[in-house]
Amino acid sequence: MASTQLTDEELFLELKRFGFTPGPVTENTRPVYLKKLKKLREEQQQRGLRPGKTRTIGAINSTTGGGSTVASRPVSHDVTHLNTSRRPGRKSSLLGFSSDESDAETPLKRKGLGHSGRANRSSSSQQQPKIRPASTPSVAIKSRYDHSATPSSNFSLGQNGERRVSLGWGVGDRSRSDAGLRRYDDSGDEDNYEEDMEKKSRSLNGRGASRLNASKLAGDYSDSDEEEVSGLGVGDPECDRLEPRRNHPSVALSSDVTDRGSATDGQNTEATPRRFLNMGGSQGEDEEEDDLKRRDFSRLGDSRSHTLPRKPIYGSLTENHKGYTGKNSPATGEDGASRSNSTELRPRFSTYSGLSQTYRRNHSNHTPAPNHSCGHAALKRNVSAPEDELLQQFKREELASSGSFSAHYLSMFLLTAACLFFVLLGLMYLRMRGSGALEVDNVINSPPPEFDTPNKDVIQKLLLSLHDHLAFVAGQHDCGDPNHPNRSVSIDEASVYLLAQNKSFKGLINESLDWIIQKGQDVGIRLMGAVPDEPVTKVSEIARLESTHPKMSFTCRFRRAFFTIINRVLLIAVVAGCVWSVVCYVKYRWRRDETETRQMYDMVERIIDVMKTHGEACQENQDLQPYLPIPHVRDSLVQPQDRSKMKKIWERAVSFLSANESRIRTETQRIGGADFLVWRWIQPSLNCDKGSSKVWQGKAFPLDRRNSPPNSLTPCLKIRNMFDPVMEVGENWDLAIREAILEKCSDNDGIVHIAVDKTSREGCVYVKCLSAEYSGKAFKALHGSWFDGKLVTVKYLRLDRYHQRFPQAQGCSTPLKASGLATSVTNTTAHLQHHSSASSPGFS
Amino acid sequence: MSSTSQKHKDFVAEPMGEKPVMALAGIGEVLGKRLEDKGFDKAYVVLGQFLVLKKDEELFRDWLKDTCGANVKQQGDCYGCLKEWCDAFL
Numbered sequence: 001m002a003s004t005q006l007t008d009e010e011l012f013l014e015l016k017r018f019g020f021t022p023g024p025v026t027e028n029t030r031p032v033y034l035k036k037l038k039k040l041r042e043e044q045q046q047r048g049l050r051p052g053k054t055r056t057i058g059a060i061n062s063t064t065g066g067g068s069t070v071a072s073r074p075v076s077h078d079v080t081h082l083n084t085s086r087r088p089g090r091k092s093s094l095l096g097f098s099s100d101e102s103d104a105e106t107p108l109k110r111k112g113l114g115h116s117g118r119a120n121r122s123s124s125s126q127q128q129p130k131i132r133p134a135s136t137p138s139v140a141i142k143s144r145y146d147h148s149a150t151p152s153s154n155f156s157l158g159q160n161g162e163r164r165v166s167l168g169w170g171v172g173d174r175s176r177s178d179a180g181l182r183r184y185d186d187s188g189d190e191d192n193y194e195e196d197m198e199k200k201s202r203s204l205n206g207r208g209a210s211r212l213n214a215s216k217l218a219g220d221y222s223d224s225d226e227e228e229v230s231g232l233g234v235g236d237p238e239c240d241r242l243e244p245r246r247n248h249p250s251v252a253l254s255s256d257v258t259d260r261g262s263a264t265d266g267q268n269t270e271a272t273p274r275r276f277l278n279m280g281g282s283q284g285e286d287e288e289e290d291d292l293k294r295r296d297f298s299r300l301g302d303s304r305s306h307t308l309p310r311k312p313i314y315g316s317l318t319e320n321h322k323g324y325t326g327k328n329s330p331a332t333g334e335d336g337a338s339r340s341n342s343t344e345l346r347p348r349f350s351t352y353s354g355l356s357q358t359y360r361r362n363h364s365n366h367t368p369a370p371n372h373s374c375g376h377a378a379l380k381r382n383v384s385a386p387e388d389e390l391l392q393q394f395k396r397e398e399l400a401s402s403g404s405f406s407a408h409y410l411s412m413f414l415l416t417a418a419c420l421f422f423v424l425l426g427l428m429y430l431r432m433r434g435s436g437a438l439e440v441d442n443v444i445n446s447p448p449p450e451f452d453t454p455n456k457d458v459i460q461k462l463l464l465s466l467h468d469h470l471a472f473v474a475g476q477h478d479c480g481d482p483n484h485p486n487r488s489v490s491i492d493e494a495s496v497y498l499l500a501q502n503k504s505f506k507g508l509i510n511e512s513l514d515w516i517i518q519k520g521q522d523v524g525i526r527l528m529g530a531v532p533d534e535p536v537t538k539v540s541e542i543a544r545l546e547s548t549h550p551k552m553s554f555t556c557r558f559r560r561a562f563f564t565i566i567n568r569v570l571l572i573a574v575v576a577g578c579v580w581s582v583v584c585y586v587k588y589r590w591r592r593d594e595t596e597t598r599q600m601y602d603m604v605e606r607i608i609d610v611m612k613t614h615g616e617a618c619q620e621n622q623d624l625q626p627y628l629p630i631p632h633v634r635d636s637l638v639q640p641q642d643r644s645k646m647k648k649i650w651e652r653a654v655s656f657l658s659a660n661e662s663r664i665r666t667e668t669q670r671i672g673g674a675d676f677l678v679w680r681w682i683q684p685s686l687n688c689d690k691g692s693s694k695v696w697q698g699k700a701f702p703l704d705r706r707n708s709p710p711n712s713l714t715p716c717l718k719i720r721n722m723f724d725p726v727m728e729v730g731e732n733w734d735l736a737i738r739e740a741i742l743e744k745c746s747d748n749d750g751i752v753h754i755a756v757d758k759t760s761r762e763g764c765v766y767v768k769c770l771s772a773e774y775s776g777k778a779f780k781a782l783h784g785s786w787f788d789g790k791l792v793t794v795k796y797l798r799l800d801r802y803h804q805r806f807p808q809a810q811g812c813s814t815p816l817k818a819s820g821l822a823t824s825v826t827n828t829t830a831h832l833q834h835h836s837s838a839s840s841p842g843f844s
Numbered sequence: 845m846s847s848t849s850q851k852h853k854d855f856v857a858e859p860m861g862e863k864p865v866m867a868l869a870g871i872g873e874v875l876g877k878r879l880e881d882k883g884f885d886k887a888y889v890v891l892g893q894f895l896v897l898k899k900d901e902e903l904f905r906d907w908l909k910d911t912c913g914a915n916v917k918q919q920g921d922c923y924g925c926l927k928e929w930c931d932a933f934l
Contacts, residue, residue: 023897023898023900023903024896028893028907029893029896031907032903036903036906605872605873
């Protein structure tokens with residue numbers, strides 16, 4: 001599966017491409033994120049199939065707008081819950097982003113104009129489910145923004161934009177962009193387009209407004225030609241609106257974003273509506289372009305939004321711009337190229353990618369406008385490439401077919417060839433069967449030598465013709481020909497026929513028939529007497545003749561064979577179907593039973609839990625009744641809508657409890673004047689519990705200078721009074737002691753050796769630590785504590801004595817940890833303790 | 845009972861400290877044992893996982909289901925418990 005191929009980082013980036021900011025991918029979270037990624041992809045595909053792209057784009061715009069910028073918040077209401085959940089993160093990223101925060105206001109306002117126009121459109125498309133992907137890209141972008149926060153705001157903008165693009169595709173660098181760009185090529189679904197649009201709109205808004213516009217436009221473009229036009233139209237006003245900002249590279253960017261298509265243009269001051277068209281054209285085709293494109297756009301948008309708010313930074317930008325002029329010029333060149341590209345290829349997202357690439361490069365140089373257009377395309381291409389790869393990876397694994405077309409076709413071809421071969425074989429066989437007459441001819445061709453020679457040939461001919469005739473008749477009969485109602489031919493008819501064939505046959509009929517009888521072999525003619533089934537021994541008894549090798553026409557034979565086969569296959573299929581259905585049914589029943597049992601146990605557990613809680617609560621608060629009515633327990637555990645469904649399970653749980661649970665007693669009580677079946681939690685007294693299990697029970701005295709050495713002296717401790725060897729029962733109580741010590745010193749990871757002296761009357765346990773410091777910590781934790789009702793004391797031991805006593809401890813150097821197994825019992829009691837202690841504050 | 849259980853209230857009432865994982869609402873003995881076997885022996889470890897998943901409900905629920913086989917109600921209880929705890933103390 002793709003999952004196995006993905007490293008954590010790839011998974012992370014893949015998720016980001018969907019605009020979903022995942023947390024760290026660790027071994028614990030990996031499966032969850034894989035599932036999430038699959039779900040996102042499925043949804044993306046579904047969305048790709050949806051119509052009404054415009055709407056979607058609008059929605060995306062609105063969502064992105066809302067999500068991306070503070071100003072565009074109002075639009076965020078159409079963000080899906082995913083967005084919502086991520087909103088806080090996004091917000092922060094956004095805020096972090098609009099480092100150019102101060103600028104964010106002004107450009108926002110401006111963008112607001114265009115944006116509001118867009119918002120309307122977006123709102124219409126709000127219902128689009130694509131909102132989600134749309135938002136995700138914006139989220140991704142936002143995160144990228146944060147990620148790429150760099151010292152110089154301008155720079156960061158550019159970098160952010162660039163990063164955003166790359167991040168959007170999960171690529172922080174150019175190579176990624178390649179993949180992303182390729183991806184554009186691959187996925188032509190609208191979803192991506194819309195995501196792009198979204199991104200673009202995002203960038204457009206305040207920051208993302210441009211993105212919104214872009215995405216919206218892009219979406220428009222992608223939808224259809226006329227929509228492209230309309231999109232273009234939309235873009236144009238945007239362009240115009242952005243005109244005043246054009247002088248600013250950012251403006252150019254924003255205009256670019258607006259148009260999406262004209263992203264390139266936007267960047268260039270000379271961006272014209274035509275540019276938009278170009279871009280739009282390319283965008284339009286970007287149906288297949290997916291997130292990459294969107295991202296690109298969003299990227300563009302982002303960069304644009306960045307630039308837009310950057311008005312004040314314009315000065316610095318220009319400086320940067322100038323600074324990068326050198327780089328820019330090539331970029332410009334690219335720009336021109338890309339622009340022309342875009343002009344030419346409407347749907348060419350290659351252009352786009354080229355643009356994005358250039359954009360990227362430019363961005364790295366942080367050259368705004370001119371580079372953007374080129375960069376966008378280039379970036380897009382770059383981005384789509386790695387993204388494409390990843391997507392391919394996924395798709396290949398998911399579909400298991402997209403990858404190797406040739407292999408797929410080859411296998412299909414082989415399969416059909418095999419089938420054809422077998423069919424031919426069957427036909428040939430049929431033909432062979434039909435020509436069984438050959439054998440007969442052979443048999444007939446060797447008539448017994450007792451016939452004299454001149455007659456031999458005649459007899460042969462006679463027999464052959466007779467045989468053929470009979471075969472023909474039989475065949476016709478078998479094929480259902482109404483002309484021959486009888487399969488057999490009476491001897492008279494046969495004689496007539498033979499005479500009609502050849503006059504010379506006349507006298508030889510009887511002889512030949514006699515020969516047939518004598519022959520004993522099957523010559524293809526069966527002689528039947530008046531009574532069928534009786535063997536004929538004399539010619540005179542022969543009443544009818546029948547062929548044993550009916551000659552049927554080929555089609556007739558084929559038809560019969562075909563039907564036979566069909567019948568047999570059907571029979572087998574029916575039998576198999578019956579067996580399989582039986583098996584399925586059995587499995588289903590078994591599974592259902594298991595589920596029910598599990599549910600029943602679950603219910604029992606919950607009941608016990610409730611009863612325990614209640615029991616403890618009763619202990620705390622003597623006002624409560626120590627029992628709970630059964631219906632009340634049921635109603636508190638089972639949701640009202642589930643009650644009828646869980647009825648059976650509940651009943652089973654109740655019976656299980658009454659049979660198998662000793663701590664809950666069923667009795668009848670009168671509550672409020674009505675009789676109820678109640679459960680009473682028979683709480684084994686906690687004292688007994690505590691007494692029977694080994695738990696730490698608090699400190700007897702505070703450790704100060706009087707009763708403990710000022711500093712730890714040695715790394716070895718002798719702990720006294722932990723147990724009484726006489727009283728201990730069970731096999732592994734020493735393990736329990738060990739675990740108890742380790743638990744008590746759970747924060748101290750320097751204990752390397754513990755030895756429980758089972759025979760000592762004082763209940764001694766010897767502990768060795770890594771160093772004196774650790775032993776000092778253990779000392780403080782253990783000395784003077786109550787354990788199992790006994791006061792524990794600790795003293796230091798000399799290291800050499802310790803090694804004398806426990807030579808195996810010399811080699812120990814790995815800290816011991818409480819394994820938790822032996823403490824399960826203590827945990828339960830500890831849990832009870834916690835519970836009761838916790839419930840006290842609850843009750844108070 | 846109210847919509848939140850006693851366990852939930854107890855858990856959310858104070859910093860979790862070293863509470864075992866079974867102190868979480870929705871996590872009983874069986875689930876707690878399973879979580880402990882996977883290494884989530886204390887409630888704060890599960891809290892850590894919750895935070896690593898960015899407090900996202902869906903993800904946390906999925907994770908819980910995968911890790912210890914919690915049913916929907918248990919997932920919801922646990923999630924609500926942790927969420928409220930975070931709101932109060934984080």
